[in-house]
Structure formats: structure tokens, C-alpha cells
Amino acid sequence: MNIKILLILASALLITPNLFFKIPLAEASTKVNLFQITSDSTQQKDPIVYKNIVAYDSLSDIWGYKLDTKTNFSILEKPGQQYLTGFFKNLIIYDDFNETTSHDSVRLYNMATKEDTLIAGEPGSRSGGVTNGRYVMYIEGGACGQIHAYNLKKKTDAVISPTGCGPLRVFDDTVIWLNGAPGGTNIYGYDLERKRSMDIVTDPGFQESANIFEDNVVYLEYITGSLGDYNAIKMKNIRTGKKKTIYESTTSTLQWPAISDKYVVWSESTAQHVNGVKGANLNTGEVFEVQPQGPHQNSHTMLSIWGNTASWMSFRTGNGDIYGAVLKK
Numbered sequence: 108m109n110i111k112i113l114l115i116l117a118s119a120l121l122i123t124p125n126l127f128f129k130i131p132l133a134e135a136s137t138k139v140n141l142f143q144i145t146s147d148s149t150q151q152k153d154p155i156v157y158k159n160i161v162a163y164d165s166l167s168d169i170w171g172y173k174l175d176t177k178t179n180f181s182i183l184e185k186p187g188q189q190y191l192t193g194f195f196k197n198l199i200i201y202d203d204f205n206e207t208t209s210h211d212s213v214r215l216y217n218m219a220t221k222e223d224t225l226i227a228g229e230p231g232s233r234s235g236g237v238t239n240g241r242y243v244m245y246i247e248g249g250a251c252g253q254i255h256a257y258n259l260k261k262k263t264d265a266v267i268s269p270t271g272c273g274p275l276r277v278f279d280d281t282v283i284w285l286n287g288a289p290g291g292t293n294i295y296g297y298d299l300e301r302k303r304s305m306d307i308v309t310d311p312g313f314q315e316s317a318n319i320f321e322d323n324v325v326y327l328e329y330i331t332g333s334l335g336d337y338n339a340i341k342m343k344n345i346r347t348g349k350k351k352t353i354y355e356s357t358t359s360t361l362q363w364p365a366i367s368d369k370y371v372v373w374s375e376s377t378a379q380h381v382n383g384v385k386g387a388n389l390n391t392g393e394v395f396e397v398q399p400q401g402p403h404q405n406s407h408t409m410l411s412i413w414g415n416t417a418s419w420m421s422f423r424t425g426n427g428d429i430y431g432a433v434l435k436k
Contacts, residue, residue, distance in 0.1 A: 137388055137395045140433040144172045144418070145179065147407055154418040155194040161418045162194045169201060169216075172429070174416060183216050183223070192274075193237035200236040200243060205229070213245045215259075226257050227264065235273040237282070242299055244275050244282045254284060256299060267297045268304065278319045281345070283307055285315050294326055296345070296414045307408035308343055318365050322346040325353070325366040327373075332360065340364045340373050340387075353387050354394055362407040367416070372397060372417045376406040377382050384410065386417060386434060397432050 109399040143149045144161060154163040161172040167188040172179050175355050181416070182199060183189060190211075193200030202211040212228035213236040225231035226243045233255075236245040241260065244267070247253040254268035254275070271284040272292075280300040280433040291313040296305040307324055308314045317326040322344050329338035339355035353371050354361070363372040382403030387394045403422045410419045418431045 114402075131201075137386070138395060138435045139386075139395065140435070141398060142431050142433075144317040144431050146147040146424065146428055148426060151429045152420045152427055153191055153409065154411055154420060154429050155191060155309075156413040156416055156418045156431075157194045157196070157217075158413060160194075160418075161411075161429065161431060162191055163418075164189075164191050169199060172431075174431075175194050176373070182218060185223075189214075192235050193243075193277075195238050195240055198238050198240065200238050202234045202236070203228075213243065215243060226376075227255065235275055237275045237277045239277050239279060239299070244277060246271065246273055246275065246284075251286075252295070254282075254401050256282070256297070257312050258284060267299075268295065271295065274316075276317060276319050278321060282320060283303075283317050283319050283324060285317060294324065296324075305345065309347060314341075316363050320368060323366060325364040327361055327364060329361075334360055334376075334378070340371065342366070342371065352386065361407070363409045365410040365412045367412045367414050369415055370412060370417070373408050374407045374410060374419070375400075376403070379406055380404065382406055382408055382421065384408070384417070384432070385430075388436065391436075397434070398430065 149166055151163050151165045154161050159174050160206045169183040169191050171182045171195050188204040190202040197217055199216040201214055203214045204211055210232040210337050211234040213223045213226040213233045215226050232350055233245050233247050243257045251272040253266050254271040256263055257264045257268045271286050276283050281296055283296040285294050292315050294307040294314050294317045296307045313329050315327050317324055323342055325342045328341050330336045337392050338355050338361050340353040342353055343350045359375050359377045362374045364371055370386050375385045376382045377400050383400035384397040386397045401423050408419045414433045419431050420427050
């Protein structure tokens, strides 16, 4: 019997010499170069990656890390409390906290010119600013409130949505946010160029933690948010309307997806005060581990990614440090 099988295979090879070579090879797995950006005894948090720099909060000031030289440097140090919320080119957007009124103001710091400009301040609280270089978008009223767009050239301010909740995210002329809906939350947006509102994701249940790169919006979809319930990282192309499930789970909770042109990364927690980071290759669909599960103060961490470099804060040392990873196929 074995001899007959060999003869059949040999005949097949003679007739079709490339038979075996037509079987597709398995995709190479993504390699993760994990590294630590800060390691002192104080807490650093809320990193944002833009090209060659990771900006982050440190002791109520704003610092940066140069990926090419592997060096930390001061971006903005001044009295009071400043918290990074947006980063684009040379522009740093931050919340400036007033300890007397307990209100935040939105400010813009230009790393090239060293100019520190008030965008929106008292009375009341303005916070959560992001920028595309032409506008600064922010929330009036706290975590939720009116969504504003401040034109940097004209120095004019306009309300683009009467209600909305952070975090705000922007890519080019599209700014997105979330808002409450009957039985859940939805994701909405605004086209700054065309001056029109957009319903991004309005499915039943909860759609939150949205992020955007080009036409793709990545977000978290869940039922209750409890461990053991279904939750998923999903993506929608706002130009074509097509949706795609990146990753789903009923054994862990997911949060804070971030997207670039190549990858999606997100926070995954298998138990309270335990957290890790996962990633997915947008071209191949491969899902891989970026940082293994380990101790974390509040189970989840907010991520940022640019190109193939991701960054986040983790409590592996007990006080909160900034980590990064370079992802390569």
C-alpha cells in the first residue's frame, strides 16, 4: 500500500511539477521589540506617540522621549498641574489645572517656537483638547459637554456638537467622540472641512473608546463591561461603511484600542488589577501579544500608536512607567 501511494505522488509531481509549491506559506509572525521608556520612582502616564517622539505626563509636567536617541527630555515645565491631551507635529495640547477654581483650561505649546497659548479658559472648565494643526477641538463642561472647534488661523471658536463625551480623537479633518444613547453609547463625528456632523457607529449596546487613522475608526463594543461578557475590538471604514471584528473575547475585558496604518493595539485584562497589551496586523489579521499580563492599578491602560511604534503606561514596577514596543513583521 505504501509503495502505491509513493508511485501516485511521484506521478502527480511528473504531471504537475509545481504541485507542492502552490500551497501558500504561513505568514511570518510579528516580532515585538518591547522596551521601557521611564523607570524612576515617580509616576509617568498618558503617552502619545507622534513620529519619532513619545510625549507623556511626569509629575504634572510634560516630557518627551526621542525614539532614535533613546533619551528623555523636558517639553514643558512650569508651576501648577499640566496634563497632556494632544500631540501633532510640534504642537502640544494640554489641560492646565487651576487649583483655586478646580477648573481646567486648554492651552497649546509650540515646541519649535516655545510659544504657550491659551485656547479656552475660565469661566468654567475646558479640557481634553486635540489638534490637527488647523483647529483645536475641546470639551466645555468637563468629561462631557459641548464640543468646540477653535480655528488657529482665524482665532474663532465654534460649537460643533451640543453634547459629547471624551476622549476626543482627530485625524486630518475628522474629529470623533462618544455620546450616550438609549441602552448604550454611540460614536459620532464632525467633518471640519465640509462642516457636517456624522453618525459613525450607532449600533445597539455600547460602542466606546474610539480612535481614528485615515478613514478607519477602531472602537470597543461590549454588552455590560463585566468579565465573562462578550466584548470586541471592531473597526469601521467611514468612507465605505464596512465593519470588521479585529478581536473578541468572553474570558477577558478589552479597552482603549489605538490604530495606525499598519496595526491596532489595545488593552486586555484577564482579572482585576491585571493587564496586558495585544496587537493585530491590519494586513494579515494576525493577533499577537505585545506585553504579557501583569500587575496594573486599574486593570486597563490607554494606548497610543504611530506607524509600528506603540506606547502605554503600566504599573509593573508599582508606580507607573511608560513602555513602548516596535512591531515588525
